[in-house]
Amino acid sequence: MVGMIETVKKNIILLGDGAAGKTSLVRRFVTDQFSDKYMTTLGSKVTKKDVYINLQGTQRHMVLLIWDILGQKGYQYSQALSFGGIEGALLVSDITRKSTLDSLKDYWIPSLVSVTGALPMIFLGNKNDLRDQAEFGEKELKEMAHGYEPCELRNQTYMTSSKTGENVEAAFRELAETLMRNTEKARLNYTQYIMDKSEINSIKEVADHILADFSLQFGGAENAGPILERHIREVGMNINDPTKKELVELVNALANIEEKFKPEKVVNLNRTKRLYLINLF
Ligand code: G3D
Ligand code: MG
Numbered sequence: 001m002v003g004m005i006e007t008v009k010k011n012i013i014l015l016g017d018g019a020a021g022k023t024s025l026v027r028r029f030v031t032d033q034f035s036d037k038y039m040t041t042l043g044s045k046v047t048k049k050d051v052y053i054n055l056q057g058t059q060r061h062m063v064l065l066i067w068d069i070l071g072q073k074g075y076q077y078s079q080a081l082s083f084g085g086i087e088g089a090l091l092v093s094d095i096t097r098k099s100t101l102d103s104l105k106d107y108w109i110p111s112l113v114s115v116t117g118a119l120p121m122i123f124l125g126n127k128n129d130l131r132d133q134a135e136f137g138e139k140e141l142k143e144m145a146h147g148y149e150p151c152e153l154r155n156q157t158y159m160t161s162s163k164t165g166e167n168v169e170a171a172f173r174e175l176a177e178t179l180m181r182n183t184e185k186a187r188l189n190y191t192q193y194i195m196d197k198s199e200i201n202s203i204k205e206v207a208d209h210i211l212a213d214f215s216l217q218f219g220g221a222e223n224a225g226p227i228l229e230r231h232i233r234e235v236g237m238n239i240n241d242p243t244k245k246e247l248v249e250l251v252n253a254l255a256n257i258e259e260k261f262k263p264e265k266v267v268n269l270n271r272t273k274r275l276y277l278i279n280l281f
Contacts, residue, residue, distance in 0.1 A: 007219040008060070010179045011085045013067040015108040016092030017100045021126040024162035025092065026068050029172045051176045055184065057263050062176050086112075087182075088120045088175045095125045095159070098135040105144060120178045121148055122156060122171055129161040203281045207242045207250075210274050214254050217262075217270070227257065247278050 014022040023045075030049050051062045067086065089112055093100040104123070113119070123145040125138060138159050145156040158171040200206055211228055218224035231253045232239060237246040255271040262270075 007063060007223060008180070008183055009063045009065065009220075010087050010176070011065045011067060012088040012090065012175055012179075013069065013086045013112070014090045014092055015069070015104075015112060016124075017094070017097075017103050017108075020092040020094040020097075020100050021160075021162050022068055022092050025090070025124070025126065025160065025168055025171075026066050028162040028165055028168045030066070049172075051173065053173075053177055053180050055177075055180055058261070058266075060180055062180060064172070064176055086116050086119070088122075088179050090122050090124055090171060090175060092124045092126050093136075093141065094127050095134040095136060096127055096130050101125075101136055101140060101144065105147075109148070120175060120182070121145075122158065122175050124171055125157070125159045127161060127163070128159040128166055129163045200277065200280065203242060203244065203247070203278070204240065206277045206281065207237075207239065207247055209277060210247065210251065210254075213270070213274070214258075217258070231257075244278055244281065248275065251275055251278070 014025060016022055026047050030047050045068045047066045047068065049064045049066060051064055053060045053062060091104045091108060093104055109121070123141050125136070125141045138157060141157045141159070148156075158167040158174070160167040160171055162168060200209060214228065215221045215224040218227070231250055235246045235249040235253065237243075237250060251271060251274045254274075255267055258267045258270060
């Protein structure tokens with residue numbers, strides 16, 4: 001069976017001075033190619049890439065939307081607009097030009113976080129195939145990255161080359177996995193929140209929470225909506241006036257679905273906490 005895999009969508013952005021290698025890194029990651037023909041990126045361009053991540057024994061599907069912007073300073077306003085919804089960043093420096101490292105600190109990071117707030121960042125020292133012309137190395141890159149903790153990243157820096165492909169996949173994956181772990185943390189917080197029964201005052205609110213919880217774990221309302229609608233119909237539940245019996249049936253139906261793509265432990269935890277909420281009323 002192909003199985004149902006949860007999908008989450010994440011927007012990430014590459015920032016750094018012009019010619020640091022942003023566009024080449026995206027091209028290498030997405031198509032595994034390096035082109036020596038340089039095309040100026042006008043405005044921002046979004047590239048989509050599917051990433052599969054194994055997290056705690058569950059296969060996850062992430063759609064990465066990769067924003068590549070015009071790498072010139074001074075376009076702050078229009079660039080800032082495109083930061084909306086950005087959840088992670090790759091900060092690209094070119095090891096043959098020390099100035100590209102400095103401007104991460106002086107320009108790119110401040111202009112990013114002023115819009116997005118703190119977010120996971122990975123620091124790249126690109127053009128590592130040109131080590132013999134380097135003006136700085138991994139040590140300086142790490143020093144800068146450490147200044148931006150707590151990003152809680154295991155590996156915040158990568159020496160990359162879009163020419164040879166060195167570490168390109170690893171750097172993108174590190175960011176993707178970090179974002180996936182953060183999504184997981186948000187879920188746990190949400191569970192904590194709904195377990196606090198003082199937040200829930202009626203059986204209808206219980207139904208709301210169960211539907212929201214399922215959607216969240218299923219990668220959003222877009223994916224979960226049609227499935228929920230079908231099962232609500234099947235148990236004959238009126239969403240504005242649910243009965244306990246109907247809700248219990250719905251919870252069991254949702255557990256059957258989750259069994260197909262979640263570890264048994266998680267399925268049982270979800271079922272238990274949902275039944276617990278129903279039984280408060
Ligand atoms: P940008 O999008 O950050 O502005 P680009 O940068 O990806 O357009 O790359 C700028 C130039 O650097 C290009 O060269 C590109 O081929 C080169 N480049 C990018 N990454 C690497 C790398 O890892 N190693 C080497 N040696 N060169 C790289 P041109 O000459 O076409 O301008
Ligand atoms: Mg570019």
